[in-house]
Amino acid sequence: xxxxxxANGSGVTRExxxxxxxxxxxxxxxxxxxxxxxxxxxxxxxxxxxRVLVLIEGEGMNLTxxxxxxxxxxxxxxxxxxxxxxxxxxxxxxxxxxxxxCRRDRVTCVVDIISGSAPIEAVAEPGETLWFGxxxxxxxxxxxxxxxxxxxxxxxxxxxxxxxxxxxxxxVSLRA
Numbered sequence: 001x002x003x004x005x006x007a008n009g010s011g012v013t014r015e016x017x018x019x020x021x022x023x024x025x026x027x028x029x030x031x032x033x034x035x036x037x038x039x040x041x042x043x044x045x046x047x048x049x050x051r052v053l054v055l056i057e058g059e060g061m062n063l064t065x066x067x068x069x070x071x072x073x074x075x076x077x078x079x080x081x082x083x084x085x086x087x088x089x090x091x092x093x094x095x096x097x098x099x100x101x102c103r104r105d106r107v108t109c110v111v112d113i114i115s116g117s118a119p120i121e122a123v124a125e126p127g128e129t130l131w132f133g134x135x136x137x138x139x140x141x142x143x144x145x146x147x148x149x150x151x152x153x154x155x156x157x158x159x160x161x162x163x164x165x166x167x168x169x170x171x172v173s174l175r176a
Contacts, residue, residue, distance in 0.1 A: 001034075006044055011035060013099070016154045017131065019107075019174075030102045030109065030174050032131060034152065037061070038094040046082030050104045052111045053078045054170060056135050056152075058095030061088045075135060075168055077111045098133065100172055110173040117166035122157045129174040130157040137167015 001014040004025075016032040023029070025046075034056075055061060055074045063072045065084045072078055072088075080086065082101065102109045113135070114120060124130040133154040141147040141155060142162040149155060149165075163169065 004033075006035070011037065011041075016133070017156065019129070028101070028103065029176070030100070030107045030129075032133075032154065032172060033099045033101075035097050035099055036094065037088060037090065037097060040089045041087060043086035043088070045085075046101060048104055049082030049101050050109065051080050051082050052100040052109060053080070054098040054100075054111065054113070054135075056096050056098050058090075059092035061090055061092070061095050063088050075113050075115070077113065079111075098135075098170060102174065106176060108175050110171075112171040112173075113168060114171060115168040120163040120169065122161045122163060122171075124157050124159055127175055131155070131172040131174075132157060132163060133170045133172070134165075135168040135170055137165055139163050139165030139167065139169060 001016060003012055003014050005012055013033045013035040016034060018031045019029045054077050055072050061072045062069050063078060064087045065080050100109055100111060122130060122132060131154055134149045134151050136151055139149045142164060
């Protein structure tokens with residue numbers, strides 16, 4: 001994963017995937033990344049970008065968006081505009097967050113959290129970029145040979161795939 005300094009300079013993120021490949025913060029269509037947050041602080045502004053934040057490690061955070069504060073619970077996606085004035089407080093300690101960012105005039109995004117142990121049929125529809133990420137537990141993609149996925153492993157699904165395992169996964173559907 002490519003590691004980058006946050007746009008506001010106060011942290012580091014690890015990029016899972018970006019489109020187009022090799023794009024930077026000024027010219028991506030969509031971006032999936034992981035960020036460790038260890039101190040209270042402001043979020044970077046991203047004008048024209050729709051954001052989804054999912055707390056994947058830690059007990060929670062208090063997220064303030066445009067003057068309104070709410071507690072963010074683990075595995076509960078929070079959608080907000082990139083130009084919102086955003087900051088967080090960490091009364092429960094450090095967190096790790098999954099961040100999905102989409103340029104709103106080019107891409108739409110649907111984020112689903114799926115938990116349990118039932119098999120998951122993953123089908124990428126025409127025009128869809130589909131990603132799955134393991135948040136907890138252990139999963140296997142039934143391919144030849146089978147591919148084992150552990151927490152914070154991500155895989156792009158092209159076509160059809162079956163995921164077998166237990167725990168919690170995130171499904172990220174991106175459409176241009």
